[in-house]
Amino acid sequence: MIAVLVLLLSSAFCTGYSRFFRENAPVWKTNTISPQCQNSLDLFVMNLNATNEDNTWALRMLDASSKIPVGLLYYNFGELGNFKECVEIESATDHVAGKYCLGNIEVNSTAIDDQSVFIKNHMFMKILLTKLAGGVKTKGNPTLAICIPDNCTEGDAKQLMSNPQLGIDVQSVMCQTAGNVYPELTTEAVAGLSVLSVIIVVVMISTIFDLFYTKKSATVHHQLLLAFSLYTNGKKVFETSRRPSNLSCLDGIKVISMFWIIILHTYSVYSSGPVSNAIDIVNFTDSLISMVFINGDLACDTFLLVGGLLVTYVFFKRKNDVDMSVASIFKHYIHRYIRLTPALAGVVLVSATLLRYLGSGPKWPYIVNSFEGFCKTYWWSAILYIQNELNVDKMCVGHSWYLNIDMQLYIFSPLIFWLLRNRVRTGIVILIFTILLSMAVSFIRAFDNELSGVKSTYYQKSSSDAYMNTYYLKTETRAAPWLIGVILGYFLTKKELMEAKLSKKIVIAMWLLSATVLLTCVLGGHSTLRRPEYFKLQNSFYITLVRPAFVLAVAWIIWACATNRGGLVNALLSLPIFQFLNKFIYSMYLVHVTALYMIVFAYKTPIYFNVFNLAYWFWGIFMCSFGLSIIWVLIFESPMIAIEKILLG
Template sequence: MAIPKNIFFLILVITFLNKVPIGLCGSLEHPLVKIIKKVLDEKVISGRCAEALGIFLNNLDGVGGDDDIWALQMLDATAKVPVGLVSYSFGEIGHFYQCTEIEAKRENIKGKYCIGNIVINTSVAELYSRQFHNENMKYLVSKIGGSVKMVGKPSWAMCLPHNCNIRDTKILMNKSQPFGFGVNSVTCQTIEDVYPSLTRDAVIGMSILSFLTFIVLLSTSYDIFCQNNKKAHPGLIAFSLYTNGKKLFQNSQRSTNLTCLDGIRVLSMFWVIILHTWTVYTSGPVYNSKDVIKMSNSILSMAFINGDLACDTFLLVGGILVTYVYFKKHNAHSLGLSTIFQHYFHRIIRLTPPLAGVTLISATLLRYMGSGPNWPYIVNYFEGFCKKYWWSTLLYIQNEVNVNEMCVGHSWYLNVDMQLYVFSPLIFWILSKHSKTGITILILASAWSIFLGFLRAFEDELSGVHPNSFSKTPSHVYMNDYYLRTETRAAPWLIGTILGYLLTKKKCTDIYLPKKITIPMWILTFAVILLCVFGGFSTLRGPEYNKLQNAFYIAFVRPSFAMTVGWVIWACATNHGGIVNTILSLQIFQFLNKFIYSMYLIHVTSLYMIIFSTKTAVYISIFNLAYWFWGIFMFMFGISTIWVLVFEMPIVVLEKVLLPPSDTNEECMKAKSNKKPIV
C-alpha cells in the first residue's frame, strides 16, 4: 500500500523521537556507532569499507592518538536529529565541507559525504500498529497523523570513509532508518569531486570562451585606436565593448506605436523570475516547511504558481511582432525565396548564439562553478543532458525529441516559438492574398489548439493548478503531454499574429472608443487577469478532483489571459491606454528590455546553481523571497549584460554587414532591431 504524503511527516517523527533518542540520551554511545558495529557483525558490506570502518571505530575510541580526531569530525559531520521536527523542519543535511576536507594521512582515509532521499517501505496500517515508548508519543501521533503535508524531499546525510561505495552507503543508511524507512538516489562526494580536475570537455569549453574573449578584446582595442585616427570598419568593431556598451546604455528614439511592449516584456520577465525563485528555493532543503505549507495553501501562492502565464504573454508578443514587422516592411507581392531566406536567417542568427553560449557552459564548465550537498544534481542533469542533447537544443526540437532530458530546460519556450515561426511565411501569404480567410484560419487553428489542450487534460486527468499535491497524475505527464507541446501552447501565438496584422491596418488603429466603453473594458481586463491568476484557488486545489472543471480551466486560462493582454496592447497602441500606456512605455522599461532574452536564458541555471550549492537549509518567508528576488535580479542583470555584449549585439552588427537592409523605413528597422524572441 502506497503511503500518502500526509503520513510522511508522521513516520519521520516516529523514527527520530521514538528511536534515535535512545542513543542520544540513554547512552554515551552515538547511534551511528551502534549501526556501524551491527553492520560489521553482519558482514554485509565490502571488505574495504569494513576495514575503514574498523579503523574509524578504533580512532573514535582514542587508539589513533590524542591529536588525531578525524573520526570524531566524521561523526560530527553526519546529519543529526533536526531541531523543530514537530514544525516539519527537515533541513539537517550534515556538514558538507567538514566531511569532504577530512584526510587521515596515516590511515589513508578521506571523508566522503553521502546524501540520499528518504523513501517509505511500510504501510499505514502497520505504522499505526507499532508500540511507542510513552504516552506522549501516542498523543503526538493522534494529533498530527493524517493532517500534515510535506514540502520537498527529506534527505539524510552521512559522512563515511571514502573506501565505502554506493552500495555500502545505502546499507548503512537503510540500517539507520528504522520503522520501514529506506533511502534511494544516494550521491557521494569526496574532496576530488568538490575540486574536480579539468576534463577534455572543460578544456574545449574554456578554449572556445578564451578565443571569444580574445576577439572581444581585439575588436575593442581596434575600436579605441580608431577613435582618433581613422574610421573603423563596422565588421571589425562588431565585438567592441566600447561601441556596443555605448549603444546598450543609451535609450534610442522610439518611433513605433508599440512602446507598451517594453513594459509588458520586462514585467513578464519579473514574474517568471519570481515563479522560479519560489519553485527552486522550495525544492531545496527548507528549514521551516510548516510555514511554506501554509504559504502554499494561501491564495497568495497563486501569484507565484501561475507565473507561467508570463510565457503565454511572451508567445502572444512573439506572434504580434512576427506579423507586425513583416507587414510594415513588405507588400503583398514581396514574399519571394530571398525574403523567406532572410526571414529565417534573421531569426536563427539572433536566437542561437546566446543560447549556444548557455549550452556550451552547461555542457562543459558547470561542474566547476560550485559545490554542495546537492551539487551532483547540477552535474548529472544540467551538464549530463547538455552533453547528450546539445544538438537538439540548438535545433529547437527538444520538446519533441528528448522531452524528459532537456538541456537548458526552460528553452522549451524557444522550441515552441521557433516551430510556430516556421509557418509564419505561409501565414503572411494567406493574409496578403485573402486577409479574411487568413484570419478565419488562424481563429480555427487557435480553437483547435484549445480543444487539444482540453482533450489532453481530460484524458490524462491533469490538474488545472500545477503543481498540486492532490493531483492524481504525475508531474511529468502534465509537462510532456500538455505544457511543453507546441500544439497545445499555440493559441496565444496565433492570437498574437492576428493582432499584429490588425495593428498594421489603418482602419483598425484609427478606431476611437469613448470612455463609456473603454472604462468598462479596462475594468473587465483587470477582472479577467485576476480571475486567471487567482480563479482556481478554491475550486481546483482540493482533494475532490473534478475532471471536467480542470480540463476547462487548462484549455481556456492561457488563451483568455493572452486575449486580455492583447486588449491592453491594442488599447495602448491606439491611444486608449491612458496611464497604463504611460507606465508600460517608461524609459526604464525600454532600457531593461534589451537584457530580457539573455536574462531569460541564464536565470534558471543560475537559480539552481545558487540553491544547490547551499550548505544549509533556507528559511522561506515573503520578506526573504523579495530579498532573494532583487538580489537574483541584480545578479542576472550583471551576467546578462555580458551576454548581450558578447553574444547578442555583435550578431546584430554582423548581420547588417553581411545582409545590408534594403528597406530604409526607420520605423520598420527599429521594430525589427528591437524584436526579441521571448518577448
Template sequence: MGDFQQCVNIEASTKTGVILGKYCLGSLAVKNTTSSVHQNVWEIISLDKFGTDRVVLLAKFPWALCLPGGCTTDDANLVGNFLLTYVIGNEVGVRFSDLLCQTVKEVNPPLTNGAIVTLAILALLLSMVVLSTLYDIFCIFYAHKSCAMLVKAFSAYTNSIKLFKMTTPTPDQLPCLNGLKWLSMVWIVYGHTFISQRDSSITNTKHLIDWTDTWYSMFIFNATLSVDTFFTIGSALMSYGFLKAKCKNVRFNLFQYYVHRYLRLTAPFAIVVLVSATLLKYMGSGPKWPLVDQSLQQPCSNNWWSALLYVQNYVNVTHMCVIESWYLSIDFQLYLISPLLLCPLWKYPRACLSFLVLCVLGFVGVSFYVAWANDLNAIPSNFYGNIKNYENYYYYRTHTRCPSWFIGVILGYYIYKLKQKEFRLKLNKTVVWIIWGVCLGTMLTCVLGGFNSLRDEEYDRWGNAFYIALVRPVWSLAISWIILACTNDYGGPINWVLSLPIYQVLNRFTYTVYLIHVTILYMITYDKKRPGYFSNINVAYSFWGLLWFSAGISYLLILMTESPMVVIEKILLESFGKKKQSKRNLESGVDNAALEK
C-alpha cells in the same frame, strides 16, 4: 545536514594509506509494515498530508553522515539505521543514494576535454571583446573613419552605447511592448525563485506547504501566464512587421527570414548550452551539488543537438537541455510555419483571419482533449495531481500552447491596419472604462481562478479540462486589449508606465536573462551548505539578487554573442546584396550589348 566542508576536507594518513572523509546526504524513512511480500521496504518520511503518491514530495527530512571514504552506500544505510534504531527504534531508518555521497575527489573532479575546450572558447570570445574594444577606442581617439566594421563588431564600448541608448519612439513603433515584456520577465524570475524553494534545503518545510494553500501563492504559481504574453507579443510583432514591410514593397526572402531568426536566437543560446554541457559541475559544491550534474549538465551533454535544432519539446521532453528553452522550441517551430499564414494574410486578409480564428478554436479543442484524456490538473499548486504529466503532455507542447500565438498574429494585423489609418478605433470614455474593467477583472480571474474548486483531492475532469483549454487564450485576449488600447491613445496611465524609456534598455536584456536565470538559480540552490528559512521577505531578497546577477551575466553574454551577431549579419546581408546587384548590372550590360549589335 552536518558540516559538508569539514567532512570532505578530512584527510588522515595511516599505515595502509590515506583515508578521506565521505559526506553522505540521505532522508529519514519509516519501515513499511503493511507489505507482506517485502519486509524491508522503506518509505521516505515527508510532511505529505496529501498521501505518498505525489510526484513532488516537498518536505523530506535530510540526514547526513560523515564516513570514511571507503564506505559504500550500503555501509551508510547500515550505520544510519543502527544509530536511529539505538535512539528511536527499529521502525525509523535512513536511506542514502550513491549520487549524494561525495569525497573530495567528487567535489573537485578533474577537467574534462570538453570543459577545457569550453574554457578556451570563452577566453577567445572575451579576448575578442577586449581587443575589439581597444581597436574601437583607438579609432575614435584618432578619428579614423575607415576602421573595419567587422573588427569593431565585438567592441564593448560601441555595443554598450547601443545597448543602453534610449530614443524617442516613432509613430510606427509600439513602446508599450517594452514594458510588457520586461515586467513579464520579472514575473517569470520571481515565480521561479519561489518554486525553487521546493528543491532547496529549508528548516521550516511545513510552512512552505502551508504557504501553497494561500490564495496569494496563486500569483506565483500562475506566473506561467506571462509566457503566453510573450507568445502574443512575439507573433503580433512578427505579423505587424511583415505587413509593414510588404506595404513598403520590401521583397520577402524566405531564406533570409529563417536564417535571421535562427542566428539571432542561437548565438547566445549556443554558449549557454555549451557551458551547461561541460562546465556546470565545476562551478560549485555542496550536499546537493551532484543534482546539478544529473539534472542540468547531463541532459545538455546528451541532448544538446535537439536543443539547438529546437525540437526537444517533442524529442527529449523528459530530459531537456536548459529546461526553460522549451519556449524557444515552440517559438521557432511556429516561426517556421508563419510564412504559410503571413503571405495569405497580406493577399487574402478576410479568408486568412477566418482561418486564424478557426485555428484558435481548433487548438483550444486540442488542449481540452489532451487535458481530458490524460486527467491533467490545471492548478500547479494542486499537489494531488501529477505535475510531470501536466508539463510533458500539455505545457511543453506546441500543439497545446499555440492558441496564444495565433491570437497575436490576428492582433498584429489589426495594429497594422490602425497604424495605416485604414480604420479608426473610436470609443467613448464610458466604453473604454468598461473594457478596461473587464480586461483587468479577466486577468485577475485567470490568476486566481480554480483556487477553491480545482485543488481538491477529488479530481474534477470537466473543470480542469475547461480551465486548461481556456485560461491562456483568454489571458492573451486581455493582453491584446492592453496593447490595442496603449497604441490607440486609450491606455492612459497604464500606457505611460509601460512606455517609460527605461524599458527600452531593460527589454534588451529580456532574452538572455530568460536563458540563464534558471541555471543560476539552481546553482545557488544546490550550492547551499546550510538549510535556509522560507519566508516571503527572504525569497524577495533572493529574487532581486538573482534578477540583477542574471542581468550582469547576460550583459557579458550579449557582448560576446548577440551584439556581434547583429553586426556580422548586417555585413553578410550587405555583401550578399552587393553581389546580387552586381550580377544584375552584369546581366543588364550583356542585354544592352546584344541590343546594340
C-alpha cells in the same frame, strides 16, 4: 543508519555518540556492505576508541553526519549535516578520507504499526515516522546526510542509511569527496574554456581597434571586427531613445513578465530546496496570495503573444509586397536563428562543460547530473529547438522549451503572411480555427490524463511529468497565444482599424473586462481547483481556457495603448527604464534559471521560508541575472546582431 539516528534521540544524551557506535558496530557486518567499506568502518570504530587527539577523523565524520534536528514535527526536513567538514577529512595515518552522502527518506506506512519495543515505547518517533509515511505534502522528501570513509560506495551509503525494519528506505543517494568538490579540468572543460577565451580575445581586440585605430573604413572586414567592440555595443545597449512608438508599451509588458517569471522560479526552486520550515510552505501554498507566484507561468504566454505580434507587425510594416521567394524565406529563417542561437549556445556551452566548477554543496551533483549531463548529450537538440518533442524529459537548458515553441511556430510564419496578404479573410478564419483546434487538443490532453489546472499544487491528480510532457511543453497545446499575437500584430498595421472610433463607455468597459479576466486567470483556480477532490471537467476547462483568456486581456492592453487609449497604463509601461531593461530580457531569461539553481544548490545549511525572504531572494536572483545578462548581451547578442546586419542587410 537511519536506525542509528532514531536511537540517537534516546541514547545520545545518556551514553554519547562514540559509545553508541562502538556498541553497534556489528550492524555493519552484513553481506550488503562491500568488504572494503566494512574494513573502513572497522577502522572507524577503532579510531573512536583511540585517545590520540590529533587523529580524530572518525569523530569528525560522526560530527559531520546528520543528527535529529529540532522542529521535525514542524517539517524541518532540510537536514544536510556539515558538508565542508566531511569532504575535508583526511587521515594520512589510516589512509582514509571523508565521503559526504545525501539521500531522500521514504517511509513505508505498512511497517510502522508492527515495530520493535523501542518504537512502541517512544511515541515521538512513532508520530514522526507516521507523519513521514502519511503523505507529507511537501516538495521533495526529507533529506539525510552521512559522512563515511571514501572506500564506501553509494550503495553502501544507502544500506547504512536505510532500515527496512522501521519501514525506512533512502533513495537518490548522491556521494561526494574532495575530488568532486575540487575537480580537475576535463577535456570538455578545457574545450569550453578555450572557446570562451577565443571569444573574449576577439572582443578585446575589437574594442582596442575601435578605441585606438582612427583610420577605420567601411569595408566588410573592418565592420565585422567592430561588431565585437565593447565600446560600440555598450553605447548602443546603454542608451535609451525617445523615438515615438505606438508599441512602446511592449517594453514594460515584457519586463514585468520577466519579473514574474523570475518570481515563479525563485518560489519554485527555493521551496523545493533545503528548508527548515516546510510546513510554512504548505500553508503558504494554500493561501490566495500564492496564486500570484504559482501562476507566473502565464508570463510565458505573454511572451508568446508578443512574439507572434512582433514578427507579424515588423513584416507588414516593413514590406509593401510580400516577397515569397525561396531566398527571402531562407533569409527570414536565418535571421531568427542568428538572433536567438548565439546567446542560447553560450548557456549550453557553460552548462555542458564548466558548471561543475562554479560551485559546490550537498545538492550540487543535481546540477552536474541534470544541467551538465543533459547538455553533453542533447546540446544539438537544444540549438535545433526540438527538445520539447525529442528529449522532453532530459532537456538541456530546460527553460528553453519556450524558445522551442516560438521557433517551431515561426517556421509557419511565411505561409501565414502569404495568407494575410492575399487571402486575408481566409487567413483570419484559418488562424481562429487553429486557435480553437489548439484549445481542443489541450482539453483532450487534460481530460484523458486527468491533469490538474494549477500546476504547482499539492493536490495534483496526475504526476507533474504528465502535465509537462503532454500539455505544458507541447507546441500544439501552447500555440493559441502566439497565433492571437499574429492576428493582433496584423490588425496593428491596418490604419483603418487603428483609427476606428470607440465610445468612452466601450473603452472603460473593455478595461474593466480586461482587468477582471486577468485577476480571474491568476486567482480564479484557488478555491475551485485546489482541493483534495479532483474535478475532471473543471480542471480540463480551466487548462483549455486560462491561457487564451489571459492573453486576450493582455492583447486589449496592447491595443488600447497603441491606439492612444492607454492613459496612465501606457505612460507607465512606456517608461525609459523599461526600454532599457527590455534590451536584456532575452539573455536574462536564458541565464536566470542557471544562476538560481547555482545559488540554491550551493547552500550548505537549510534556509527559512517566508514571503519577506522570498522577496529578498527574488531581488538577489534578479540582480545576479541582470549582471550576467549584460555580459551575455555584450559578447553574444549584440555582436551577432551586428554581424547579421552586415552580412544579410
